[in-house]
Amino acid sequence: MRLSKTALLQLMATLVAVFVVTSAIMTALAYRTAALYTQDQIRAIIVADLGGLADLWQRLGPTGLQAAIEARQQAPEPRRLYLLVSGDGDKITGDFDFWPNNLAKDRDWTHFEHDGEGYDGLSTHFADGSRLMIAHHRSVHEAMLRGLSADLIGPALLGLLAAGLASLVILRKLFRRIDRINETCRAVASGDLAARVPLDARIDEFRELASNVNMMLDRIDVLMRGVRTLSDSLAHEMRTPIAHLRAGLDRAAREIETAPQDQQGRDKVAAALTDGVREADGVITLFTALLDIAATEAAEGSPNNLVLLDMADLVHQAVNLYEGVAEDRGIHLVIAAEPAPILGEEHLLVRFLANLLDNALKFSPPGKAVSITCGSADLQGFLILSDQGPGMPEAFRDKAFERFARSADAKATPGHGLGLSLVRAIARRHSIAISLYDGAPGLRVEARWPLP
């Protein structure tokens, strides 16, 4: 990335430009004020001088005035310049040889040229017709202003330089920090998923950005790992039923060729084909379960389709479905369902309960009890389901909700290890916090949700 293209540089350039313009305007204003002020000062002195000399003429007459002018000509440079002419226009005394022809009448400032130099002059006249002019050399004023502008522009330029330098230094620093983040992103994009932004010691927005990027990358990493594990396990889990399906079809083909053409032979073929169909259904069940989990997870946080339900009713529905199974296996179902309102999708919540109940019954030994309690307390709805089965190893409890997770003890019981994944997805969909505890003996599942 070229430095000139960066947004930061543009920002800095804009700031510097604003700084330049404002300081130029301020300098110009200061210059103007100072120029006017010095001019006023010079003029005020000349006006006062002219008044003084006119007084002198009144009191001492032309000779007194002449003496006074000559005395003033002795003052050190830069000094005011004088010209006294007679009524005929002849020079009596002074610094100029002749009266400037464009000089205005009394008490009007006039700019005139003399020997190629510029002057500002003011004149008056006396009763005998003689005229007096006092002027100042413009270069004196201009020299003063030059000094003044040097005083003003110097610091302004210095300030500008300092601002520019500071901007560059800051810019380079920020640019380096942003570039580190960009480098990391590029590295990740080109396949290095482990790349992370090095964090600065200073805590500011850039560090926050960097650590957010890192957090995001960590999360993506976890998700990617999840997806990879899922697709690996999916490929693995699919192999078995598809292998069985294939075997069933092969067997049917073989039976058709070899089995006797009687009822028994036909039955053998039919059985092989039926097995194949069952395995195909197993594959579909697996896919549907995965899709259900994915869709439920995707709906997490969406308020669509949520209606006010009572967990107690849903518990009765699920129990209704499973009580026969429980009775057949000699398991006592102990129900204590108090009202527990929840905003939810009915078919999902029934499935949630059915899966939990299915699990509890699957692992419960005959003669033992499975208990389901629900109700509400402290602004929370709760559901507790406990069995007296072998429980779940503590190490496995964290993983139990992962797809295809099956504990070593559970390998003997049928199932894909997707039931609890769906339970978790449905729980998240309904803001239900679900945890597994050691029921000593057995497993205790606790679900809690905020009351609607």
Place this chain on the structure above:
Amino acid sequence: MADPELALGAIRALIIEDDPVMAQHISGLLQPLGITPDLVAEGVQGLKAAARGYNLLIIDRMLPGLDGLDIVARLRALEIETPVLIVSALGRASNTVEGLERGADDYISKPFSDDEFQARVRALLRRARREPSPDILLVEDLEIRIKARTVHRSGQYLALSPKEFELLSCLAEHAGSVVPRVLLLERVWNLRFDPQTNVVDVHVSRLRSKLDEGFTTRLIHNARGEGYILQARPVD
């Protein structure tokens, strides 16, 4: 196996399905039910054809030209109330609900068992004939009174739980044909998923023991594959 109840007149069905294999398969499943199927493979043509007085429409969801559910919605907007069975690879419960909400009468997800398909078609046609549903169902020596919710076998009262009663009514409606488990789950428990443990089997076996106890003919039988059938067969 032609259903004599259905084969009274020429029943015509339109299959709108772009997959020729599936279309042939469906066609083959309809013929034994006494239904003459026509085939259309494209959505817009399908919609035009569907407006021509069929008794049943079987519509795939993902069609070239026009979505299957759009066809249903347009037909319903035109006040064409021909029964529609949606056949779709989108097989999740929420897809089904969406299909039913947009005017389909029933929904079956691919892949399906032949029995399930035929059971759903039978149920649809029966409902479409708008006969007042009979209050008494008679199957062999079984007498089911729908309103009173009582069951007698050979005049002997049988005490059934509410779910067992619904289970039996559902089987009796399809008497002589296979009713797959998924259909029972849907009609009796209003569930559109198959629980891992075969809860239906347990309920059916309880019902069976109440029904057949002390009789020499058994009424409920496991059907090949995925369902049950209600008909009289002697005890082996």
